[in-house]
Amino acid sequence: MFKNNLHHIYAWLLLSPALILMGTFTHIPSILTLISSFFSTGTKKFPSKFVGIENYEMIFDDPIFLEAVINNIWYAIATIVPSIILAILMALIVDSKLSGRVLVRMAYFTPTILPMIAVSNIWLFFYTPEIGLMDQIATNLGFNSQNWLGDKDTVLNCIILITIWKEAGFFMIFYLAALQNIPPELKEAAFLEGSSKFYFFRRITFPLLMPITLFVLINATLNSFKLVDHLFILTKGGPDNASNLILYYIYETAFSFLDSSYAATLTIFLLFALAIISIVQFMFFDKRTHYR
Amino acid sequence: MFCYIKRLKKIIVSTLGVLLFFTTQLFGIELNMYYPVAVGGSLTKIVDGMVDEFEKKNPDVKVNAIYAGNYNDARIKALAALKSGKPAQLSVMFSIDIYELIEQDAIVPFDDLVSTYEDKAWLYSFYPTLMQNGVTDGKVWGIPFQRSTIVMYYNKDMFRKAGLNPNKPPKDWDELVSYGKKIVDSTSSWGVMIPSTGYPYWMFGALTMQNDQVLMNGDGNKTYFDHPSVVGALQYWHDLGNKHKVMPSGTIEWGTLRKNFLEGKTAMMWHSTGNLTTVKKNAKFDFGVAMLPASKRRGTPTGGGNFYIFKNTSAAEKKASLRLIKFMTSPEQAAHWSKSTGYMGVSPASYQTSSLTNYVKTFPPALVARDQLKFATAELSTFQTGRVRKLLDDAIQSVLTGNNSPSSALKKAQMSADKLLKRYR
Numbered sequence: 001m002f003k004n005n006l007h008h009i010y011a012w013l014l015l016s017p018a019l020i021l022m023g024t025f026t027h028i029p030s031i032l033t034l035i036s037s038f039f040s041t042g043t044k045k046f047p048s049k050f051v052g053i054e055n056y057e058m059i060f061d062d063p064i065f066l067e068a069v070i071n072n073i074w075y076a077i078a079t080i081v082p083s084i085i086l087a088i089l090m091a092l093i094v095d096s097k098l099s100g101r102v103l104v105r106m107a108y109f110t111p112t113i114l115p116m117i118a119v120s121n122i123w124l125f126f127y128t129p130e131i132g133l134m135d136q137i138a139t140n141l142g143f144n145s146q147n148w149l150g151d152k153d154t155v156l157n158c159i160i161l162i163t164i165w166k167e168a169g170f171f172m173i174f175y176l177a178a179l180q181n182i183p184p185e186l187k188e189a190a191f192l193e194g195s196s197k198f199y200f201f202r203r204i205t206f207p208l209l210m211p212i213t214l215f216v217l218i219n220a221t222l223n224s225f226k227l228v229d230h231l232f233i234l235t236k237g238g239p240d241n242a243s244n245l246i247l248y249y250i251y252e253t254a255f256s257f258l259d260s261s262y263a264a265t266l267t268i269f270l271l272f273a274l275a276i277i278s279i280v281q282f283m284f285f286d287k288r289t290h291y292r
Numbered sequence: 293m294f295c296y297i298k299r300l301k302k303i304i305v306s307t308l309g310v311l312l313f314f315t316t317q318l319f320g321i322e323l324n325m326y327y328p329v330a331v332g333g334s335l336t337k338i339v340d341g342m343v344d345e346f347e348k349k350n351p352d353v354k355v356n357a358i359y360a361g362n363y364n365d366a367r368i369k370a371l372a373a374l375k376s377g378k379p380a381q382l383s384v385m386f387s388i389d390i391y392e393l394i395e396q397d398a399i400v401p402f403d404d405l406v407s408t409y410e411d412k413a414w415l416y417s418f419y420p421t422l423m424q425n426g427v428t429d430g431k432v433w434g435i436p437f438q439r440s441t442i443v444m445y446y447n448k449d450m451f452r453k454a455g456l457n458p459n460k461p462p463k464d465w466d467e468l469v470s471y472g473k474k475i476v477d478s479t480s481s482w483g484v485m486i487p488s489t490g491y492p493y494w495m496f497g498a499l500t501m502q503n504d505q506v507l508m509n510g511d512g513n514k515t516y517f518d519h520p521s522v523v524g525a526l527q528y529w530h531d532l533g534n535k536h537k538v539m540p541s542g543t544i545e546w547g548t549l550r551k552n553f554l555e556g557k558t559a560m561m562w563h564s565t566g567n568l569t570t571v572k573k574n575a576k577f578d579f580g581v582a583m584l585p586a587s588k589r590r591g592t593p594t595g596g597g598n599f600y601i602f603k604n605t606s607a608a609e610k611k612a613s614l615r616l617i618k619f620m621t622s623p624e625q626a627a628h629w630s631k632s633t634g635y636m637g638v639s640p641a642s643y644q645t646s647s648l649t650n651y652v653k654t655f656p657p658a659l660v661a662r663d664q665l666k667f668a669t670a671e672l673s674t675f676q677t678g679r680v681r682k683l684l685d686d687a688i689q690s691v692l693t694g695n696n697s698p699s700s701a702l703k704k705a706q707m708s709a710d711k712l713l714k715r716y717r
Binding site: 233 | 395396397542685686693
């Protein structure tokens with residue numbers, strides 16, 4: 001009996017650092033957010049009061065939020081797929097016997113270690129019409145000058161490009177580690193059997209990379225809802241919300257409109273959406289993933 | 293050896309302790325002040341210099357001047373500090389934050405802090421136009437400090453190249469278009485650029501005032517976005533890019549515009565006077581500064597930051613804050629500030645100081661902002677100001693990118709603004 005109790009205490013003590021940290025910075029704030037989403041934002045004139053699901057009804061009457069959601073879905077798809085493909089390609093390149101591959105690895109990884117805000121300031125000037133890098137290349141090739149960030153049709157794709165550039169190198173590291181874990185005997189055996197390089201990749205390398213792909217996929221999905229730093233510098237969600245994303249809109253609601261309750265409501269909405277996406281991804285891919 | 297290090301540690305710790313004790317004794321009051329920088333350049337050094345001088349003259353007060361990003365960041369940081377219970381005592385924040393700050397119950401009116409006749413007179417020593425954004429409910433809540441108007445910077449060399457008189461900048465909207473066309477025809481540059489990201493509503497405030505219509509009432513609870521003159525102003529802005537082709541179409545980035553001008557990609561730009569000193573330092577061509585052109589009249593909104601004192605501070609801290617603000621806005625300091633940044637001297641007295649009179653003699657463009665003040669109006673500021681401003685910003689951008697017509701975009705913005713402001717009437 002006594003020994004059993006001691007085991008319990010021991011277990012809780014071991015768990016406590018993580019529990020305290022997660023509690024303080026994740027779980028308690030989440031619960032507080034949930035609670036405040038049922039109240040109105042208090043000001044001097046209009047004190048905070050219980051409003052039930054009124055804030056949630058507002059979501060469906062908010063065209064800007066709808067636009068942000070649609071933008072975000074496109075942003076997610078258009079960043080995740082290319083950055084994963086790029087990451088695999090880059091990993092394959094720097095995993096092969098290439099002269100100077102340390103340099104190439106470093107070059108691929110550099111965007112990841114740069115702070116997003118600094119990077120955005122650089123890209124802001126890349127995209128500037130007339131004097132920017134993009135425009136100078138385009139006009140030298142005989143194309144017309146293009147207002148990259150000032151046009152509703154191009155702005156979101158410009159943002160997406162930066163995100164891919166920033167993320168692919170990060171995911172490459174995971175793939176590189178996974179590639180180096182694949183036993184070389186498999187390769188030797190496959191080539192003895194006369195399989196082509198592409199066939200080997202399709203039937204052996206890629207399936208063995210699946211656990212990493214699942215991991216990267218979930219991370220990339222979360223990132224596509226989390227990564228909005230560059231919007232602050234580049235577009236502030238404009239022009240006319242064409243590059244507005246959910247998290248940026250939440251930030252604006254909380255800190256520019258000072259409406260913390262509605263921001264809390266939007267946060268809860270995002271939280272549930274992300275939870276559902278993650279669960280679906282796990283359930284769907286778990287069956288198709290071979291863990292060793 | 294180990295023992296020696298231990299002893300050394302002890303000595304260091306105790307010295308630090310004693311030092312800390314003495315510094316708190318020496319500086320009776322410690323003030324935290326947030327301030328924003330919106331146009332870049334070396335403004336932080338200038339503020340630090342002014343604060344140092346204040347500390348030299350007031351050894352009992354220690355001021356921590358904290359650079360807090362742009363206007364938005366400064367407000368967020370100040371309000372966050374307020375909620376955390378360790379607030380700043382005073383702050384330079386956006387002049388148009390006044391209604392939000394009152395709604396958050398964050399600031400005190402200066403009328404409650406001044407008692408002597410001299411102090412009361414000081415409250416009225418500033419340009420009245422600059423006070424418009426700082427007064428509501430019959431009380432003064434903000435003291436002008438880093439204040440600007442919009443002016444037109446133009447490239448005289450390019451004017452000469454296009455056969456225009458470099459000393460005659462366009463005085464009305466028609467001339468702006470015809471001059472712009474001449475420049476586009478004879479050079480490879482654009483005629484004019486008006487920035488439409490960051491603060492589109494601010495630039496728009498100039499166009500509407502030129503069309504003789506303000507954007508909101510003095511109580512901050514009604515907007516006039518769908519007034520025909522406002523619609524006309526947006527139509528003109530749209531036409532500059534899409535019909536007359538003297539400006540790029542789409543939105544124009546606030547942050548890179550100065551670079552565009554300095555690189556000679558546009559002959560004219562509308563920008564804050566806060567850029568003046570930086571442009572002066574970096575322009576490799578002959579440039580001029582002019583008042584904005586007129587439609588029915590000349591016009592510009594004022595802009596920039598005011599001093600606010602926070603409510604949640606002790607009486608002694610409020611007094612010290614008032615002393616600091618009085619120092620920072622005194623004619624000599626205002627003159628120094630204006631000279632080193634391009635922001636305007638906030639009081640008529642600052643333009644009578646010898647340092648500023650001498651400066652404007654050698655550099656007349658520094659006077660344009662002041663002379664334009666008599667045509668100026670308050671910057672857009674209402675209750676729910678963040679949301680209302682965004683409504684107008686979105687409307688402007690949707691028109692400039694060619695996705696909506698001025699009348700329907702502004703009507704929509706007005707309807708939504710009415711919905712937000714109804715309960716404040």
